[in-house]
Amino acid sequence: MKDKARLLIVDDSVESLELIDTQLDNKYHTSLVTSLSEARKKLLNNRYHIAIVDLVLPGENGLDLIRELSTDHPYTAVIAISGQASIEAAVMAMKLGAAEFLVKPLSNPDLINIMVEKTLQAQWLLEENRRLSAMLRKELDTDLIIGNSVPIQSIIQKLKKIAGLDTLALITGETGVGKSVFAELIHRNSPRRGEKFVSVNCGSLTETLLESLLFGHKRGAFTDANRDKIGYFQEANGGTLFLDEITETSLAFQVKLLKVLETGVYRAVGSDEDTRTDTRIIAASNKDIEALVKEGLFREDLYYRLNVINLHIPPLRERKDDIRVLASSFVQEFCDKYNKAELKISPGVMSLLLNYNWKGNIRELRNALEHAVIMAENKVVQPEDLPESVSGTSGSTEVFVEIDNASWAQARDAFSKHYIQNLLAKTGGNVLRAAAMAEITRENFYKKCTKLGINWRKYRKSSDNDNGGEI
Structure with a gap:
């Protein structure tokens, strides 16, 4: 039987902290704090499986803590919450490594429990993968990571x-x-x-x-x-x-x-x-x-x-349980190779990896993650960092992977993001042409890219002129 998971909950409202703690129904060891300074003190002496972080705190920004967790505590998963945060803040939280995002007030007790359990299952699976891989290396006298399906x-x-x-x-x-x-x-x-x-x-x-x-x-x-x-x-x-x-x-x-x-x-x-x-x-x-x-x-x-x-x-494709440990291993390998800081794999990327067909098997997975590590600009590998064939920006239907159990707004944004990425891929980053294909103005296209966290410059062809492929 697993020990109780440890959760760090950060919210300036004592009422919100008590509500979340009550909804979790004593199923976990919880540490409740009202500021980032208190959270940092807790993190010095404790290891947490999950940190539930409010993005909007008096005079503070929850994104700062998420950024620190991603760098200094990579094995602590993050669930971001807020009643005031903008879509941009939510997108940034996910980019920095948050596994889930919830909107307050958390009136449905089932929702927070589902999110915590889902995140914990992913965390425990990663830990089990690491444990079994280490045991495999010891038993078989090898440093070749294979998998444990x-x-x-x-x-x-x-x-x-x-x-x-x-x-x-x-x-x-x-x-x-x-x-x-x-x-x-x-x-x-x-x-x-x-x-x-x-x-x-x-x-x-x-x-x-x-x-x-x-x-x-x-x-x-x-x-x-x-x-x-x-x-x-x-x-x-x-x-x-x-x-x-x-x-x-x-x-x-x-x-x-x-x-x-x-x-x-x-x-x-x-x-x-x-x-x-x-x-x-x-x-x-x-x-x-x-x-x-x-x-x-x-x-x-x-x-x-x-x-x-x-x-x-x-x-x-017949042993998808191996994909998580292989993906983590390859990302670490290429971070070392290219002298990049440790990267985490976003939930969206992991969903894409788990649902892709992998006709080229491990070799194709390895190549895809090398591409992703090279392209990643933040501390988290995002879907747009993957090759188009894997991310779905080449017109595949893998967008539906990301909208499972999503709200209407989340599903709409997921579709919009893939749609725009597909247009940019087809036009080689030519924003004017992409906007024309979408039948919207160029200014509106830029706004949508910003809102959805899309870096259109990544899609520019090397032969484009100094206008960046805009005309």
Whole structure:
């Protein structure tokens, strides 16, 4: 059973504080304060799961505290509340990292409870992801973040069993699911972990070049063979050789590979001498290998030889529980890479990530978040920071993700934001053309951009003139 969550509630009105505390019905440990200075003192010695912050305080601005929480207490979620704040203030609160925004008076006790519970579930899920990921790294001696969904945990259990067995393995799954990561995990946790792990993508090489790379060649074996060269089998001797996209190889090459697997010997190109190899082979493919065998495009005997152990990695759309931990990991990775301060992922962005189809799987997710980190201007990744294909600004219907359980005003603004972003994307940031397409004046278009927190300059093409693409 989970311990009671800790909530910090900041409101200048004692009456409002007591009302919220009563509505929460003693389900949480609550700290009630009436000023930002009191809140800061509480935060010095306590960790809170949620901070409920009134934006309008006498002589103070609740946005300042939200900004500090985002920077100094990134694992404290924020629910912003106000009876006076403007739409701009609400938008800014969300940009700074607030998970929810509520309008006072909070007359419906169910609403605050629903919002708190929803936010806590997201917080606990992130904490569980971090805990399981740390445990996974410790148990499997790896710093490769994979995920902790039920399908992946099942694969991890299988991986732990097979890693210590010195046998062939075949990994299958769509492009981008992380087949090479799992191959390296097997190597890292095998008796061969002290030796080399060598990876080669068979699909990108001609048959002649692939043979030369794997088996090596003798001087004069072919044009430009000016010296003897060892192959990957020799380089990986004692270790592991990962053959990615094995189904892209020719039938002639498959015969030669099968012989190596059966005899443990090979010949360098241009040599008449056998060389013995002690190398574990892990192969991978994104194709239906059994179908290829039936079509005569892949040797049946090689398939059965490789398929001693089969590890199938499901696509990301079938294990969406992994998206949160992967997204957090990638954002941290790219913040470090580009020397940016820590970024949080806004609820709107996480909704988009969880509902996107991810045809390119983990690789596409990683690329999308690298783009988002580069584009982010605040301390929170926003939907407009994502590539258009993911954010929905290219005309997709993912706008509906953000209006689930929203009020009429929130739904209207969500649609308006996506509509305007789509126009800006289509026109390359040409405000005059975008306004004409929307059948409103340019001045009105600017006002809507400001109201909805849209930076139209982001959509300008590099070839635009000094007028910023406005005309």
